[in-house]
Amino acid sequence: MADTAVHHAEHGHHTSTGLSNNKLGMWLFLGSECLLFGGLISTYMIYRGRVGEGPRPGNVFDIPFTSVSSFVLLMSSLTMVLAVAAAQKRDDRGTTLWLTVTGLLGATFVGGQMYEFTAMYNEGLGYTTSLFGSAFYTLTGFHGVHVTVGIIMLFSLVAIIKRSNVPGDKAEVVELVGLYWHFVDIVWIIIFTLVYLIPA
Amino acid sequence: MxxxxxxxxxxxxxxxxxxxxxxxxxxxxxxxxxxxxxxxxxxxxxxxxxxxxxxxxxxxxxxxxxxxxxxxxxxxxxNKLFSFMFYTGLFLAIGVYAAFLATFKFFTA
Amino acid sequence: MAIIEQPAPVGAPALPAAPTPTRTYGALRRPVATTGWKSWVFTVDHKKLGIMYGVVAMFFFIVGGIEALLIRLQLAAPNGKVLSADVYNQMFTMHATTMVFLFVMPMAAAFANYFIPLQIGARDVAFPRINAFGFWTLVGGGIIVNLSWFLGGAADGGWFMYAPNSGPVFSPSHGVDFWALGLQITGIASLTGAINLIVTVLNMRAPGMSLMKMPVFTWLQLVVQFLLLFAIPVITVALFLLSFQRNFGATFFDVSAGADPLLWQHLFWIFGHPEVYVLILPSFGIISEVLPVFSKKPLFGYPFVVFSGAAIGFVGWGVWAHHMFASGLGPVSVAVFSIATMAIAIPTGVKIVNWTMTLWGGKLRFTAAMHFAVGLIVLFTIGGLSGVTHSVAPSDTQQTDTYYIVAHFHYVLFGGAIFGLFAGFYYWWPKMFGKQLNERLGKANFWFMVIGMNLTFGPMHMIGLQGQPRRMYVWTEARAGEGFFNIAFWNMVASIGAFILAFGVLLFLINVFKTTRSKEVAPLDPWDARTLEWMTTSPPKEHNFDAIPTVHHLDEFFHRKYEQDPNTHEMKQVATAEDILREQEANADKHIHMPSPSYWPIVLAGGLPVIALGIIYSIPVAIVGAAIVVLALFGWSLEPSTAPDSDFDPPASGDGTKELAPLG
CATH class of the missing domain: 1.10.287 (Helix Hairpins)
Structure with a gap:
């Protein structure tokens, strides 16, 4: 990518607003995702008390455990932002290092979520046990899928940077993946408080 | 910028x-x-x-x-345009879903 | 399809240079065909995609129209025997679903795709491959929704699919599964399309075209895309919940399990009301282009039309519960939503005043397009007024679920949205195909449609207020009533009207067929138009404009043709469209990079219906579909949007290039 530098200098400047198409598109997508998670969170809020014969939220949540995995996800936002900073300095080694760390932290979070789901299932909360169960697994599952997609993007990006064939502006691609990653993190900030810390 | x-x-x-x-x-x-x-x-x-x-x-x-x-x-x-895109979605979501929860008497019951 | 075109000297046709792909991306080399079916299937050109959107939408218009005729045949006489109760339920559900999601939305998308880049002076959209992906996704979703006809029966819960009718108990066939997953897929098409077009409008405008110099059609489409951007995720949530209930045993809408069926109604209408404006605003945009051209006057109060459009878009989020007045929301909610609904009539009224004032004192030319535009103003006003009667909650309580509602929304959707689209057909046909639709046939088309539609939907006001319910597969002679309000008579009138209407649409198809076969070429500027899309050849070259115009005025093209005489203050013609085009060709950009065709959009879109079928029948199939999607995403992200310079003969030197974004 010999022309990356030239391209970087120019990027965005031939658009009417001077902003990059890709970044504008990503922000629009994130704005739209607010309505998606809003709908899932609201559904959970309506149904969290409808436990039927099954366990109540307070009985199945393991707050200390979830606090740790929330902390892990929060810190992955720091490593992500370090990857973006490295990419902007054209430091490929730093970029791939921090992207890998971010991906691993994300994988830890997803692993924790799987462990948590298994533990809840063993305590009697299946997907179809109650409306609370369905709504809870749907909401956290959607978030988990978003994190997983993010992890796949992070590791793919590492592989692609190593083979140095990112089409277009490398720093921008890292930044876009970063925006998505931070968004997944802020959604969890909300879920952690509204779902876990505030009891039904 | x-x-x-x-x-x-x-x-x-x-x-x-x-x-x-x-x-x-x-x-x-x-x-x-x-x-x-x-x-x-x-x-x-x-x-x-x-x-x-x-x-x-x-x-x-x-x-x-x-x-x-x-x-x-x-x-x-x-750029402020990015903020506009995101916060439009965010505050629209908050407004719409707050009204939605209100019709379910979520805040009063 | 050429990847690069070097504009030839004035007068000679441009000769496309052939690209030679030197690299493979994933498993596939870039497609290079410039003619034949491959040049269409793998294209990323917004104009070809626009035409394909139009063809698919027209196909579904015919399908939905046949469904409507069957419904009217069943209801023409008491105790109809044409359809069974079960098939009747499927018929009205699929009629509405098809018309809303597979005709009006894609047809509006066809115009948006084709004309937004031309109206803002761009060479393509911001993300051409995402554009192609959106089209093929729509096709996949449309196929999934309609496949259910052949696999055990279509969805039968009404287009709003209220619980508990959507549950497995009352709808045991796979119809609702196909419906939910198919609409989920078309939702992806709308969402990606919305992001793409918003970025296009914000970022790809020609130099000098500030937001307040944009054509009204582009403006209102921008509002529509914002509505889609924020409304689609809401229906996505609702459809996921429904799919999880039907396919994975959740009970989100199952009252016997303690669920609240109003959850679905709220989510559906939070999406559904902005959706109503998604359907109508593109047509408002079209007639806001047509009326000034055929009145030879600028649009009256352009900023008011723009801002009232944005206001409709905004207030449209606060009125969804007026679809649910009869559901027991409670007096406070009903009062709030009732007042908000009355308020939204204001910006709509502003538009009607603006259009009327545009006509006032103009040099009117009643072409076919103008007929449809004026028809829209009248018919939409009737539908709008009956809409205001619903906003009054006590009156709505009586009207809910009767034919009065059916009358109302067909006046706004048929008389509004579809008349606008037909105005667009007649107005833009010469631009898209270089040939003019026959005006005489066009006017006959208009009169049959307008008479047919009033005969069909007008009497429904009456039979609705007489109490005939919607969605009932028969009515009986015993309860038909007497005298003028005898519903037997008016049902027959409505059914006859439906066939007159269908004949009108048939005239349009005949017109298209005749025009396609005719050799007569349309003039460059047949209507004396005002906006940028008329500043290029008809049909436009692949790169739209030889030189990107610099914009100084609202209605730039008009102001290049006409100047004000300083003495008489009258507009005098100073140039013809041909002069303007010649000047542009003389100053053509040397090398124009166009985004290159790609296999990946159609491969990626093809994975989604496979996932849907897998969810319904067998999870391993869904995993295969997901694998196709993931592989296509990798191929997509490794392939640059525009082929590298070395792939061209002669190699592009880079000067004068207008590069597009790499990721799209």
Whole structure:
């Protein structure tokens, strides 16, 4: 990518607003995702008390455990932002290092979520046990899928940077993946408080 | 983008990374603040905050949310159009779903 | 399809240079065909995609129309025997679903795709491959929704699919599964399309075209895309919940399990009301282009039309519960939503005043397009007024679920949205195909449609207020009533009207067929138009404009043709469209990079219906579909949007290039 530098200098400047198409598109997508998670969170809020014969939220949540995995996800936002900073300095080694760390932290979070789901299932909360169960697994599952997609993007990006064939502006691609990653993190900030810390 | 950043001249130590407004140290500081806020949140589980329980948690949640959006996602330093896109979606979601929950008597029951 | 075109000297046709792909991306080399079916299937050109959107939408219009005729045949006489109760339920559900999601939305998308880049002076959209992906996704979703006809029966819960009718107990066939997953897929098409077009409008405008110099059609489409951007995720949530209930045993809408069926109604209408404006605003945009051209006057109060459009878009989020007045929301909610609904009539009224004032004192030319535009103003006003009667909650309580509602929304959707689209056909046909639709046939088309539609939907006001319910597969002579309000008579009138209407649509198809076979070429500027899309050849070249125009005025093209005489203050013609085009060709950009065709959009879109079928029948199939999607995403992200310079002969030197974004 010999022309990356030239391209970087120019990027965005031939658009009417001077902003990059890709970044504008990503922000629009994130704005739209607010309505998606809003709908899932609201559904959970309506149904969290409808436990039927099954366990109540307070009985199945393991707050200390979830606090740790929330902390892990929060810190992955720091490593992500370090990857973006490295990419902007054209430091490929730093970029791939921090992207890998971010991906691993994300994988830890997803692993924790799987462990948590298994533990809840063993305590009697299946997907179809109650409306609370369905709504809870749907909401956290959607978030988990978003994190997983993010992890796949992070590791793919590492592989692609190593083979140095990112089409277009490398720093921008890292930044876009970063925006998505931070968004997944802020959604969890909300879920952690509204779902876990505030009891039904 | 540079002009946008210069408007925030009070962030003097960040000027050397003018394009995105933050140094590595700045990022680490933000992360430490976030960690501390999270610790405070989790402490509500162990310590009884009485009537302040709910407001404290909601305020902490919002503060964390906007710190990540403003600093890690650079909205504070970036073009206002990005903020417009995102906050339109966010506040529309809050407004619509708050009204939606209100019709279910979520806030009153 | 050429990847690069070097504009030839004035007068000679441009000769496309052939690209030679030197690299493979994933497993596939870039497609290079410039003619034949491959040049269409793998294209990323917004104009070809626009035409394909139009063809698919027209196909579904015919399908939905046949469904409507069957419904009217069943209801023409008491105790109809044409359809069974079960098939009747499927018929009205699929009629509405097809018309809303597979005709009006894609047809509006066809115009948006084709004309937004031309109206803002761009060479393509911001993300051409995402554009192609959106089209093929729509096709996949449309196939999934309609496949259910052949696999055990279509969805039968009404287009709003209220619980508990959507549950497995009352709808045991796979119809609702196909419906939910198919609409989920078309939702992806709308969402990606919305992001693409918003970025296009914001970022790809020609130099000098500030937001307040944009044509009204582009403006209102921008509002529509914002509505889609924020409304689609809401229906996505609702459809996921429904699919999880039907396919994975959740009970989100199952009252016997303690669920609240109003959850679905709220989510559906939070999406559904902005959706109503998604359907109508593109047509408002079209007639806001047509009326000034055929009145030879600028649009009256351009800023008011723009801002009232944005206001409709905004207030449209606060009125969804007026679809649910009869559901027991409680007096406070009903009062709030009732007042908000009355308020939204204001910006709509502003538009009607603006259009009327545009006509006032103009040099009117009643072409076919103008007929449809004026028809829209009248018919939409009737539908709008009956809409205001619903906003009054007590009156709505009586009207709910009767034919009065059916009358109302067909006046706004048929008389509004579809008349606008037909105005667009007649107005833009010469631009898209270089040939003019026959005006005489066009006017006959208009009169049959307008008479047919009033005969069909007008009497429904009456039979609705007489109490005939919607969605009932028969009515009986015993309860038909007497005298003028005898519903037997008016049902027969409505059914006859439906066939007159269908004949009108048939005339349009005949017109298209005749025009396609005719050799007569349309003039460059047949209507004396005002906006940028008329500043290029008809049909436009692949790169739209030889030189990107610099914009100084609202209605730039008009102001290049006409100047004000300083003495008489009258507009005098100073140039013809041909002069303007010649000047542009003389100043053509040397090398124009166009985004290159790609296999990946159609491969990626093809994975989605496979996932849907897998969810319904067998999870391993869904995993295969997901694998196709993931592989296509990798191929997509490794392939640059525009082929590298070395792939061209002669190699592009880079000067004068207008590069597009790499990721799209």
């Amino acid at each position: 540079t002009t946008t950043t210069e408007a925030h001249a009070d962030h003097a130590e960040h000027q050397d990374h003018a394009e995105h407004g933050m140094s590595i140290r700045g990022y680490v500081t933000i992360a430490l603040i976030l960690a501390a806020l999270t610790a405070l949140e989790v402490s509500t589980y162990f310590v009884d905050f009485g009537p302040f329980f709910m407001p404290v948690l909601l305020i902490l949640m919002c503060v964390k949310f906007f710190i990540v959006v403003s600093y890690f996602m650079h909205l504070k330093f970036d």
